[in-house]
Amino acid sequence: MKRRITQLHPFTVLCLAVFTVAVATAASVWWLSCAVIVMCLAIGAVAGKARKLAALSGAIMLPTLLSLLMIHGLASRDSSPVIAAWGPISLTRGGAEVAMMLALRTAVLVVVGLLCGLLIDKHQLVAAIDLSPAPPQAGYLLASTLFLLPQMMEKQHAIGEAQALRKAGTGRGLAGWLQRLRLRAVPLVLSSVQDAHDRSVHLAARGFPARGEHSRLRQVADSQIQRGVRWVALLCSVLVPAAILVPFGGAA
Amino acid sequence: MMDMEHRAPVESTSALHLRLGSFRYADADHDTLRAIELELSPGSLTVISGDSGSGKSTFGGVLAGMLPRQGADSCEGTFILAGQRIDYSPEHSPRIDVAGWARHLGLLPQDAGLYLSRIRQTVAEELVFARENEGMPRKEMTELITEFSTRLSLEHLLERDPSKLSGGQERLVALTALSAANPSIIVLDEPLAGLDSTATATVTAMITRLRAAGTALVVLTRTTEAWEAEAETLLTLADGTLRPATRTARTAASSSKPSGFAAAAASEKPLLAFAGVQLGYKGASAPVISDLDLEVRAGECVGLAGANGTGKTTLLKAAAGLLKPIAGKLRVTAESGMLLQNPSDQLFERTVTREIAFGLPKKGLQRARVPRILEQLGLASCAQTHPYELPASARRLVALATVLVREPRLLLLDEPTEALDPAGLQILNEVIDSVLERGGAVLFSSHDERFIARTAHRVHRMPRQ
């Protein structure tokens, strides 16, 4: 099962994600949103990424939820019953409901997005785009954005090692962290620029980005069923929200 | 390949004919190259030697069409490559299509890691990267990979991440990728640096094969020794121009073995002790080194020898505290300093002086030592230069200076002789002697058996996995 999920074509994962977010947002009912989130966590668990998914979503959603409660819950001026009050500020039931609803909507987007990020292999995604009829520049752009961060992390690790060899930036705790940040920032930027420059001429010499026909050694498994699923998912992510949102019959 | 106006078919049997009047870097005050004439015929091997800083890498860049940079450097000369004529003049340098040029002439840079794309996950993909961009069908690419990886004994690396290779493995992979692109002329900048004896033999064999298939090869190197038997043309680059080289007996080894500290040291407590140590990297399937027992005592100079990828760098990094052992006991009882295998990984400041003074307390003994270190390593004249603009030999000495300024008692050197010129080698020997005299110890890795025999009291051979 785990292999099935992680070996899905990246485009299939993306199409299903678009479909899920579109329907859940359009429907905007709490149980559907909750069901989607639970399902995502379950898929994450099967793929062995549950802990990472939960941690990342938590890190994004907690501050979001708090700020939504502050904006809608506390400042709400409706006449619904008060749940809790601290002096002049009070949390009303209506306000809390609005905040929860908005938070759930955001949560669906966040959890589905993160799950996509965890399920899709960067290299597979780039290969899928290279193998698709998209222009070669698309794969080039995506590759340079996706791999920029890991490359910079590697670079900053190398600089960190070089500095550690000179006993600089080895402090502990927050102060040490800040010191490392200060010491590494400038060399990181300068050497990343230098590195990109040095590599770019060899990339160009090796014909990258390709100007015409190009191929990939890497295979991205696909199937008739997955192609079908993608089309249906994309179609439904337009039709279902339209059906929900466009009033039929009744209102003029 | 270039602007239409500069395109003119020329009949010629040679793969390349070059007449270079002059080449000057953008803000330099003299020509780096001048009055060079070179003709390459298919299947030939041309070896160009020259001291560090003589302009070999610049010449490589010019051959590969990467220099002059448009609108910056100035160049005067004429190329005839693959039947096309390209004219450079100080007023006008034609726009070069680097990819089109590289199909005829490929260059392996001195820092071979730069050749790797860093956007492919496995070595196998890296090997056919250029072919992918040409649109070669998958089946042919698979055959190509099998052919080349067998020829260069790279099979065990095919599924590895190209960014996590040892120095020698990286060079070998880059070299293979370049040959797999199959240009008709291949220019190699120091192709044997950091390769073990097996890899050296495989690369030499492959060069013979490529020549038999009609590829013209140019090797840029500091010492011609390894090439004299094979090469049909031996040239030296000096004062910016090419001259025929005389086949010389190699310069005699200048240095003697460090004097007999080792015997006296036997009783001393070890400065560095590995006991049953296991070392490895996160995410790798097996540890790189297991059951390592090694002691280095004060006054001792120990050499590390072993094939590419057997863990010499890994061992040294652990000794320097950059890598924690997975198991076993590692004890370091003295201040250590380490010279990394690739000096570019060690240098990040804007001038040589700043680089050496980095991280030293503003006022203090160590900072006062900076001018003396510069003097000692022969770097006084480039104190204000950007380390990146220095020739390879000087760059390695700068990296060495950043270590020495702290006067470590335990000096760790990873391939210190790579890229060093004779003067640099002399300095390195003096540095090692002075550390030993101070009562310190030296542990170094090298592929240069002669240097090991000359310098080390004792050799630790890394077991092959």
Ligand SMILES: Nc1ncnc2c1ncn2[C@@H]1O[C@H](COP(=O)(O)OP(=O)(O)OP(=O)(O)O)[C@@H](O)[C@H]1O
């Ligand atoms: N960052 C890394 N992550 C994972 N594996 C690595 C990493 N760096 C090196 N390795 C692997 O660990 C093994 C030992 O590498 P190491 O660099 O220590 O070899 P070495 O003996 O110094 O080789 P060389 O003579 O080529 O410099 C090699 O198989 C290498 O591919």
Ligand SMILES: [Mg+2]
């Ligand atoms: Mg090494």
